[in-house]
Amino acid sequence: MTVYNIALIGFGGVNRALAELIASKNPLWERDLGFRLNIVAVSDLYLGSVISPNGLDATTLVESKFAKGGFSQLSGGSAEANNEVVIKNAPADIIVEATFTNPKDGEPAVSHCRWALEGGKHVVTTNKGPVAIAAQELKALAKKNGVRFEYEGSVMSGTPVIRMVDKTLAGAELNGFEGILNGTSNFVLGRMETGMDFSAAVKEAQELGYAEADPTADVEGFDVRLKVVILANELLGANLTPDDVARKGISGLTAADIDTAKKAGSRWKLIGSAIRNADGSVTGSVEPKCLPLEHPLAAVSGATNAVSLNTELLGSVTVTGPGAGRIETAYALLSDIVAIHNLAGANLKKEAA
């Protein structure tokens, strides 16, 4: 039986959900996936950090009501979030990076990833920052150190997109994509279709926990722009930065715009897209588009996300699924670990030959 020792960097919703899954699913994963996960370290800005070479009990970790700095109560614990020490010194095979997204320079998550990869540790992350800002550098660093940098959850939570294209659409000749990549703005547009104005719809999204106190990143397309950069660079071999992608959000849409579209048998959606141009360059954009109801993305409602992949040999293939959610995003981390495990399996077989 393979056991992967993992260190959780950040202990917010996503990594907490992963710990919950570990608490209940390890026997199932042993049977179906061929491995179990053992948490050997956790670091969190609020709770502090802890290294436990034999492993922390996932149930205890999830159920304890720690106060600020509370990890100091644990054996091997500290009230400080010693991320660098944890990443460099914890006996982890895999570093699970789930700190906050910094859309400017990706820090401190980029450094977290660098430390891990330089130390020969795999990295799995749901953090858009390091992927949008530094994917090329981090992938090269992973390769150099014989480990993997995996980030399925940086776009559309656990709904497969990056790995789907890589593993199931090779040779289909992807020319571009368009997607609904932000559940909050899609929810707001849906509410506006019922006659609500923009501000009231945002307020409702905030009350339901879909939108943050400052909804700018979601409704003005900044979040989608990071995802367009990630997908364009990953799927179309582009080398875009966020500033390369034109961006327009949905705050300028009025109730009248929505109504006019409705009467014309169409519907506004915030679309993130990229296309490969004739000269090989790639253009990304984020803007509200008025889609006819027959369009494969027109029916994607509420907080659901979807991406249509436009290919030469298959035409359009669309994948639709959750775009957020604690467990759904934690699943993305699991799917990254499964991919590492399967690759390690091939390597182990190689070594045994």
Next chain:
Amino acid sequence: MTVYNIALIGFGGVNRALAELIASKNPLWERDLGFRLNIVAVSDLYLGSVISPNGLDATTLVESKFAKGGFSQLSGGSAEANNEVVIKNAPADIIVEATFTNPKDGEPAVSHCRWALEGGKHVVTTNKGPVAIAAQELKALAKKNGVRFEYEGSVMSGTPVIRMVDKTLAGAELNGFEGILNGTSNFVLGRMETGMDFSAAVKEAQELGYAEADPTADVEGFDVRLKVVILANELLGANLTPDDVARKGISGLTAADIDTAKKAGSRWKLIGSAIRNADGSVTGSVEPKCLPLEHPLAAVSGATNAVSLNTELLGSVTVTGPGAGRIETAYALLSDIVAIHNLAGANLKKEAA
């Protein structure tokens, strides 16, 4: 550079489309996929058979207007479709099975696959027959002989479903699926929504080439039933035969049924589905269902296909794409060969270690 020698069994629309792709795409595949394809044999009920150890020119093969038995004009050719000889004796690495689907016992395609696998040749196929009837036996035979039996195109042409679940959703805990798996019946239902009655809609589908002279397999759910068996056995580990799956087609739906649904904000779709029951058994079914417009499958229109995969950790993930088409189905064969190539790569690295 890796060259795979392939033998085409059946030279109808799909294998002919594969030959067309080979004629133009080999340089691209060499660059992007790491291999090229070389056709060393073809066998076809109408045209005869030919074995050419050095390879047949794909362009010549595609552009020549052969008469009945016309392969006899080629060096190494015969007016007879010597399938068994071709499969057993051609110096092929991969047998590409694309003969007609026999829903009763899968023959002669099951024998074609057996001969190939017993001879240590990989099989890729778009033929539902051998997959629905004999997948377990053929997979075991492939394993025993150190080769692969791949069949992504047996459901939804090149739109990834089987490989998508295997490669991107491991550990998501699939509990069932429901899909629109027959483009002809979906097209007919779409036309009925415009006010046409069933017979007129079928007639139009026949005129457009979507439906065959005898539309029974499509509109009565027999085709969908085979696909439900394939997906249930593959994705849910079931062991169903076609007779185990309850089946009802769309011929009983009247214009009034369609109209009533429309007025209620819903829409009839022919749904193939399977669920895992509490006792671990799997129940499959094919029947028209009246879906609310918010349902992820309700907006799938025309000849497009889609499958919603119901998972424990992600909820519903839906993939939508072409369900048929010459090039789209030929792409499924290419995607199977890519999968074999990637696996062979892992094995080759193993041997080199």
